[in-house]
Amino acid sequence: MTTVDVIGGDTHEISVNAPTAADLLRSVGFSPHEATVLADGRPVPDDGAVEADRVQVLRLVTGG
Numbered sequence: 001m002t003t004v005d006v007i008g009g010d011t012h013e014i015s016v017n018a019p020t021a022a023d024l025l026r027s028v029g030f031s032p033h034e035a036t037v038l039a040d041g042r043p044v045p046d047d048g049a050v051e052a053d054r055v056q057v058l059r060l061v062t063g064g
Contacts, residue, residue: 003054004028006035022046028057035059 004012004024014027021037021044032046039052 002050002052004057005054006057007059009057009059019050020046021048021050024050024055025057030057030059033060 002014002016002019002024004014004027006012006028010028012028014024016023016027019027022032024037025032025035025046035057037044037050038056038058039050044050044055
């Protein structure tokens with residue numbers, strides 16, 4: 001079980017075996033193009049395994 005805190009949003013409990021950062025993002029409704037996963041304050045690559053019990057999701061801001 002992984003706790004996913006969306007910064008400025010909700011907290012989710014996700015039960016996925018050996019999740020990647022992309023798996024966690026999809027499970028809370030984001031794509032890797034919209035947000036990034038932080039474990040212990042450090043970004044996790046989209047295909048990187050997440051071994052932390054609690055992570056944060058930071059939505060990326062883009063504009064033109």
